[in-house]
Amino acid sequence: SQQGEEDPQALSIQEGENATMNCSYKTSINNLQWYRQNSGRGLVHLILIRSNEREKHSGRLRVTLDTSKKSSSLLITASRAADTASYFCATDDSGTYKYIFGTGTRLKVLA
Amino acid sequence: DAGVIQSPRHEVTEMGQEVTLRCKPISGHDYLFWYRQTMMRGLELLIYFNNNVPIDDSGMPEDRFSAKMPNASFSTLKIQPSEPRDSAVYFCASRRAGGNTGELFFGEGSRLTVL
Numbered sequence: 001s002q003q004g005e006e007d008p009q010a011l012s013i014q015e016g017e018n019a020t021m022n023c024s025y026k027t028s029i030n031n032l033q034w035y036r037q038n039s040g041r042g043l044v045h046l047i048l049i050r051s052n053e054r055e056k057h058s059g060r061l062r063v064t065l066d067t068s069k070k071s072s073s074l075l076i077t078a079s080r081a082a083d084t085a086s087y088f089c090a091t092d093d094s095g096t097y098k099y100i101f102g103t104g105t106r107l108k109v110l111a
Numbered sequence: 112d113a114g115v116i117q118s119p120r121h122e123v124t125e126m127g128q129e130v131t132l133r134c135k136p137i138s139g140h141d142y143l144f145w146y147r148q149t150m151m152r153g154l155e156l157l158i159y160f161n162n163n164v165p166i167d168d169s170g171m172p173e174d175r176f177s178a179k180m181p182n183a184s185f186s187t188l189k190i191q192p193s194e195p196r197d198s199a200v201y202f203c204a205s206r207r208a209g210g211n212t213g214e215l216f217f218g219e220g221s222r223l224t225v226l
Contacts, residue, residue, distance in 0.1 A: 033213060035215075042202060042204075042219045043202070045214040045215065045216075090215070092213070096167075097161070097166070097206075101153065104153060
C-alpha cells in the first residue's frame with residue numbers, strides 16, 4: 001500500500017479536552033504535513049514540519065516528528081466543536097513532490 | 112484568488128458511459144495532482160503533473176483512466192468506460208514549486224456515482 005497509517009481511526013472527546021492523533025509512514029521524507037477535511041469538503045492544509053525539525057506549534061496545534069520511528073503526532077489543545085473533522089498526514093515520498101496521505105483520523109468534539 | 116475549481120461537483124452516470132472531470136488550478140501553480148477518495152482505500156494519488164507534463168501516473172488504476180493537462184490552467188481526468196467500482200470522490204490539488212509551506216491547495220472534489 002502507498003499509504004501511511006493513522007491512529008486512532010476515530011476519536012470522540014468533550015469540548016475543552018485535548019485530542020492527539022498519530023501518523024506512521026514508510027519512506028524517507030523531506031517534510032510531513034497535516035491536513036483537515038470537513039465532511040463533504042476538500043482538504044485544507046494545517047501545518048508542515050520538516051525532517052530536521054522535532055516539534056512545531058501553530059496556535060492550538062502542536063506537531064512532533066520522529067524520523068527514526070517514521071512517525072508524527074498532531075495535538076489539538078482545548079478542542080472546540082468546530083474542530084470536528086477528519087485529519088490526515090501527508091508525506092513527500094522520498095523527497096519527491098509525490099504526496100502520500102495517511103488513512104485519516106475522524107475526530108468528533110462533543111459540545 | 113478563486114482557489115482550485117473542479118467540475119462537476121456531482122456526477123451520476125451509468126456503467127459504460129464516459130466520464131470527464133475538470134480542474135482549474137490556482138494561477139501560477141506549477142504542480143497539479145489528481146486524487147481519488149473512497150472509504151475503503153482512503154486518498155489515493157492517481158497522477159501528478161509539473162508544468163503540464165505528467166510526472167508520475169503509477170497510481171492510475173487501469174487503461175480506462177486517462178489524464179491530460181493541455182495548458183497551465185486546465186486539466187481533465189477521463190474514465191472510459193466507467194464501472195461501478197469507479198464511484199468515489201475525485202480531488203484535484205495544486206501547488207507552487209518551492210515555497211516555504213509545501214502546501215497543497217485542494218478543490219472541493221467531484222463526487223462520481225456509477226450505477
